[in-house]
Amino acid sequence: MRDMTRLHDVTLTPTALLAVDVVVFTLRPGPVEQSWQVLLIRGQESESSAQYALPGVLVEEDETFDGAARRALSVKAGFDAHDWYLEQLATFGSPTRDTRARVASVAHIALMRSDDLVQQSMVAGTSVEWIPVASIPWDALAFDHAAMLREGIQRVKGKIRYTWVLFQLLPPVFTMSELRAAYAAIRDPEVMHLSTSNMRKLFGRLIERGVLVQVGERAQAKGRGRPGDLFRFSGPVTGTWARELPW
Amino acid sequence: MRDMTRLHDVTLTPTALLAVDVVVFTLRPGPVEQSWQVLLIRGQESESSAQYALPGVLVEEDETFDGAARRALSVKAGFDAHDWYLEQLATFGSPTRDTRARVASVAHIALMRSDDLVQQSMVAGTSVEWIPVASIPWDALAFDHAAMLREGIQRVKGKIRYTWVLFQLLPPVFTMSELRAAYAAIRDPEVMHLSTSNMRKLFGRLIERGVLVQVGERAQAKGRGRPGDLFRFSGPVTGTWARELPW
DNA sequence: ACAAAAGTGTTTCTCATACACCCATGT
DNA sequence: ACATGGGTGTATGAGAAACACTTTTGT
Numbered sequence: 001m002r003d004m005t006r007l008h009d010v011t012l013t014p015t016a017l018l019a020v021d022v023v024v025f026t027l028r029p030g031p032v033e034q035s036w037q038v039l040l041i042r043g044q045e046s047e048s049s050a051q052y053a054l055p056g057v058l059v060e061e062d063e064t065f066d067g068a069a070r071r072a073l074s075v076k077a078g079f080d081a082h083d084w085y086l087e088q089l090a091t092f093g094s095p096t097r098d099t100r101a102r103v104a105s106v107a108h109i110a111l112m113r114s115d116d117l118v119q120q121s122m123v124a125g126t127s128v129e130w131i132p133v134a135s136i137p138w139d140a141l142a143f144d145h146a147a148m149l150r151e152g153i154q155r156v157k158g159k160i161r162y163t164w165v166l167f168q169l170l171p172p173v174f175t176m177s178e179l180r181a182a183y184a185a186i187r188d189p190e191v192m193h194l195s196t197s198n199m200r201k202l203f204g205r206l207i208e209r210g211v212l213v214q215v216g217e218r219a220q221a222k223g224r225g226r227p228g229d230l231f232r233f234s235g236p237v238t239g240t241w242a243r244e245l246p247w
Numbered sequence: 248m249r250d251m252t253r254l255h256d257v258t259l260t261p262t263a264l265l266a267v268d269v270v271v272f273t274l275r276p277g278p279v280e281q282s283w284q285v286l287l288i289r290g291q292e293s294e295s296s297a298q299y300a301l302p303g304v305l306v307e308e309d310e311t312f313d314g315a316a317r318r319a320l321s322v323k324a325g326f327d328a329h330d331w332y333l334e335q336l337a338t339f340g341s342p343t344r345d346t347r348a349r350v351a352s353v354a355h356i357a358l359m360r361s362d363d364l365v366q367q368s369m370v371a372g373t374s375v376e377w378i379p380v381a382s383i384p385w386d387a388l389a390f391d392h393a394a395m396l397r398e399g400i401q402r403v404k405g406k407i408r409y410t411w412v413l414f415q416l417l418p419p420v421f422t423m424s425e426l427r428a429a430y431a432a433i434r435d436p437e438v439m440h441l442s443t444s445n446m447r448k449l450f451g452r453l454i455e456r457g458v459l460v461q462v463g464e465r466a467q468a469k470g471r472g473r474p475g476d477l478f479r480f481s482g483p484v485t486g487t488w489a490r491e492l493p494w
Numbered sequence: 495a496c497a498a499a500a501g502t503g504t505t506t507c508t509c510a511t512a513c514a515c516c517c518a519t520g521t
Numbered sequence: 522a523c524a525t526g527g528g529t530g531t532a533t534g535a536g537a538a539a540c541a542c543t544t545t546t547g548t
Contacts, residue, residue: 012348014261015308018340061262061349062342091338091353093265095309101259102308104351106338162491177527196527198511218518218527225526226518244409244491246510424500443500445538465500465545472499473545493537 016093019105020068021056021145023089023152024077026112026130027169027182032192034132035185038149039112041076042127043142050142052129054149056105069108077128085111085168085237089152092144107148109155111168160186162244164211167233175219175228176200183247191247196228202245211235263340266352267315268303268392270336270399271324273359273377274416274429279439281379282432285396286359288323289374290389297389299376301396303352316355324375332358332415332484336399339391354395356402358415407433409491411458414480422466422475423447430494438494443475449492458482 024039040052055076059068066086073081086108093104131137133153138146160166160183170182176199184191206212212231219227271286287299302323306315313333320328333355340351378384380400385393407413407430417429423446431438453459462477 012264014263014348016261016263016265016306016351017259018263018349018351059263059340064342065338065340088337090335091312091351093306093312093353095311101261102265104263104265104338104353106340106351175527195512197513197529200528201510221519223526224520224524226528228527243493246490422500442539444502444540447501448537468499468546470499471497471547473501475500 016102016104018059018065019056019103020059020065020072020108021054021092021105021148022069022072022086022108022110023054023149024073024110024112025133025152025156025169026114027185028114028130032181032185032189033134035181036133037130038133038136038152039077040129040131040136040141042129051140052131052137052145053142054107054145059106065106065108069106069110073110079112081110081112085165089148089155092148094144097144105143105148107152109152111156111165113169113171115171157186162240164233164235164237164239164241167235168237170233173215173230173232175230176203177228179203179231183245187247194247205242206235207231211239263349263351265306266303266350267306267312267319267355268301268339268352268395269316269319269333269355269357270301270396271320271357271359272380272399272403272416273361274432275361275377279428279432279436280381282428283380284377285380285383285399286324287376287378287383287388289376298387299378299384299392300389301354301392306353312353312355316353316357320357326359328357328359332412336395336402339395341391344391352390352395354399356399358403358412360416360418362418404433409487411480411482411484411486411488414482415484417480420462420477420479422477423450424475426450426478430492434494441494452489453482454478458486 026037026039027035028037029035039055041055042051043053055072057068057072057075059065063071065088069086070081070084073079073084089107089109091104091106093102095102097103097105136149138149141149156165166179166182166186170178176196180191180194180196180199200207203212207214211234213234215230215232217230219230221227273284273286274282275284276282286302288302289298290300302319304315304319304322306312310318312335316333317328317331320326320331336354336356338351338353340349342349344350344352383396385396388396403412413426413429413433417425423443427438427441427443427446450459454461458481460479460481462479464477466474466477468474
């Protein structure tokens with residue numbers, strides 16, 4: 001970056017390859033237990049026991065990790081992820097993780113709004129599958145992708161409790177019920193038992209501060225019952241609650 | 248790790264170098280504002296503006312990141328860090344961070360108990376300095392070490408609030424006052440105004456669960472005032488509070 | 495004896511949870 | 522009409538914060 005305070009006495013011959021892998025999460029309509037889903041790629045190399053892998057690519061010479069991760073989503077899954085929430089998770093680089101060369105993979109997590117799903121696609125020879133987090137085929141994952149998934153799941157579970165990333169998984173406009181359902185799907189189905197009354201009280205602070213804006217309309221009624229008021233999130237992606245949410 | 252589901256169609260020529268850098272924190276006696284300190288290496292290459300750097304080394308062929316990080320602490324600062332708390336922070340690998348080659352550095356944070364400081368040392372040509380976090384020379388840091396420090400500081404500040412890592416910075420036996428002071432030094436000096444009464448009530452849960460054990464003795468009296476009861480932490484390093492601490 | 499630091503117990507107030515009741519929509 | 526889901530307001534209980542008072546040390 002700025003100077004050469006280090007490495008002056010060593011060779012600069014490259015010794016490793018850099019890769020990125022992405023754990024993509026989304027929320028889909030359906031039963032709470034299956035709503036939170038992750039994207040896996042089913043490979044065509046059927047001779048091995050590893051049927052599933054995370055989307056990943058090798059990092060190119062002049063490419064940032066962020067750029068490589070978004071390219072992986074494009075190349076491996078056919079998604080245009082240029083405006084998705086993306087954050088670095090951790091780097092996996094055990095000397096033995098790949099037998100052919102030292103490969104360090106910088107794992108990321110990405111959050112896709114379920115209504116972006118219009119584009120679902122099929123990429124030459126591989127197929128893209130959304131799997132509920134509750135039923136991940138842990139034993140059929142390539143490389144150390146199981147460890148990446150475990151860490152990614154923990155990261156998201158923890159982070160929705162004190163930051164505003166949850167809104168990156170919701171559509172632009174949503175009801176309190178949808179917000180509660182999103183929370184329940186990721187953290188704990190028990191949250192579904194919370195009354196809308198208490199939800200509003202908790203999120204009332206955000207409404208006062210203008211982070212949640214009530215759009216002047218009601219949602220489309222679906223099925224029986226009164227449709228809920230619609231809200232729009234207008235705060236910074238990186239924002240946090242003053243206090244951690246109680247559940 | 249397990250098979251070859253990927254990379255089958257690309258060359259495996261190494262293109263990058265792997266490094267580790269470590270942000271080492273400790274707590275030292277003294278005024279609250281200067282108690283939380285970080286380790287910086289003052290380099291001898293005085294021609295450049297970057298006077299300070301984090302301890303770091305290149306990762307060797309058969310070395311884990313964890314191993315390389317502990318070696319960096321040994322080689323660059325003369326510490327035996329084999330039993331220190333060490334965790335991966337993030338990987339910094341901008342294509343332009345080093346002009347000579349693509350170097351990806353896996354940053355770590357390490358926590359040193361201040362009473363381990365017996366070993367303080369001097370390594371050939373470089374000098375090890377403990378700098379209060381409040382007075383880091385941001386403009387005199389090599390590479391992207393300023394970014395690493397910023398992230399490291401945020402990580403620790405956040406993590407002491409919901410995990411038990413704070414105890415990794417305290418001596419094996421400590422008083423409630425020392426615990427409060429440690430918290431105050433990292434999070435907010437305001438915490439110093441909390442009464443010991445309220446502290447005990449908050450940590451009372453931990454005492455009941457046996458995570459904090461009251462050693463049957465009082466601390467050495469220093470100066471005026473009654474010495475505090477001594478406690479010992481006996482929980483898992485990775486433990487978390489049921490609820491986030493209120494401050 | 496007094497100041498300073500630590501321990502114990504009580505009071506107050508905030509806020510999470512629970513509950514009772516009203517509103518809107520589809521069958 | 523009634524069942525179902527959403528919204529409003531109130532009551533209850535847990536716990537954080539504040540405070541008054543006692544205990545132990547050094548000067």
